[in-house]
Amino acid sequence: MSDDTSEDWPRHPGLAGKVALVTGGSRGIGAATCRALAANGVAVAVNGRDRAAIDEVVAQIAAEGGTAVAAPGDVTDEATVRNVRATVERALGPVEILAAFAGGQGAPAPTVQLGLDRWRAVVESELTSVYLTVTAFLPAMIERGEGTIITMSSAAGRRPGGANAAYAAAKAGVVMFTKHLANEVGKQGVRVNCLAPSAVLNERMQRFMSAGQLDELAATHPLGRIGRPGDVAQAVLYLVSDASSWVTGVTLDLAGGRVIV
Numbered sequence: 001m002s003d004d005t006s007e008d009w010p011r012h013p014g015l016a017g018k019v020a021l022v023t024g025g026s027r028g029i030g031a032a033t034c035r036a037l038a039a040n041g042v043a044v045a046v047n048g049r050d051r052a053a054i055d056e057v058v059a060q061i062a063a064e065g066g067t068a069v070a071a072p073g074d075v076t077d078e079a080t081v082r083n084v085r086a087t088v089e090r091a092l093g094p095v096e097i098l099a100a101f102a103g104g105q106g107a108p109a110p111t112v113q114l115g116l117d118r119w120r121a122v123v124e125s126e127l128t129s130v131y132l133t134v135t136a137f138l139p140a141m142i143e144r145g146e147g148t149i150i151t152m153s154s155a156a157g158r159r160p161g162g163a164n165a166a167y168a169a170a171k172a173g174v175v176m177f178t179k180h181l182a183n184e185v186g187k188q189g190v191r192v193n194c195l196a197p198s199a200v201l202n203e204r205m206q207r208f209m210s211a212g213q214l215d216e217l218a219a220t221h222p223l224g225r226i227g228r229p230g231d232v233a234q235a236v237l238y239l240v241s242d243a244s245s246w247v248t249g250v251t252l253d254l255a256g257g258r259v260i261v
Contacts, residue, residue, distance in 0.1 A: 011039075012241035019045070019088070026050050026057055034068065038064065039064065044067065047072065051072050071084050071091075096148065097148050098141075099236060111164070114164060127171075134181065147189070154171040154196055191248040196254065199221070199226040
């Protein structure tokens with residue numbers, strides 16, 4: 001599928017009128033998720049730290065007839081997350097769909113060279129941010145008796161690979177956090193699921209990898225290609241829609257067959 005036009009996204013009519021927040025929504029998977037939700041009539045709050053990139057996503061959604069607002073902020077900071085929540089609720093109303101996707105600190109590094117500062121920074125980015133985001137929005141979902149949360153793990157959290165150890169450990173933590181939370185809040189009407197993508201084409205890969213290197217990476221996946229942001233966004237649509245109303249606590253490996261567990 002193409003990620004570029006709203007007409008390409010699958011339609012789930014039951015999503016229309018809902019409110020979503022996507023952290024890490026300014027680029028890549030997060031931006032595609034924002035566009036996919038907006039194409040389904042969801043009012044989307046786009047979070048990230050680069051205001052220009054956020055504004056670009058918001059403008060694109062508006063040009064396609066959707067509703068979106070900017071909700072900038074560093075989601076590793078508790079006070080900032082509370083401010084993001086206030087911004088979204090003031091602009092759009094209570095959040096019914098929460099996609100905690102901020103992160104992306106998986107660059108390879110030997111474990112003995114990581115150092116404590118980087119270890120802590122990566123864990124804050126990939127795991128603590130999820131905890132802070134979820135705990136800011138979960139109480140209102142519990143009070144209303146409904147809500148859907150999607151967390152973002154990685155193939156690095158499912159099997160050993162080339163990412164640094166802090167990233168792998170944090171992403172594995174996201175998987176267990178998701179399972180624990182789903183078990184805890186299911187009876188209160190809140191569903192929680194996790195996505196674990198393998199290699200998904202992004203700006204960094206396009207900038208630093210040659211066409212030949214991308215082909216070699218694609219060949220390591222049984223389906224013969226690397227992922228696209230839209231592959232992940234389509235999975236989000238399923239997991240937040242009524243089509244998955246009996247699905248919670250699941251980690252979906254979006255890995256082209258590279259991860260089979």
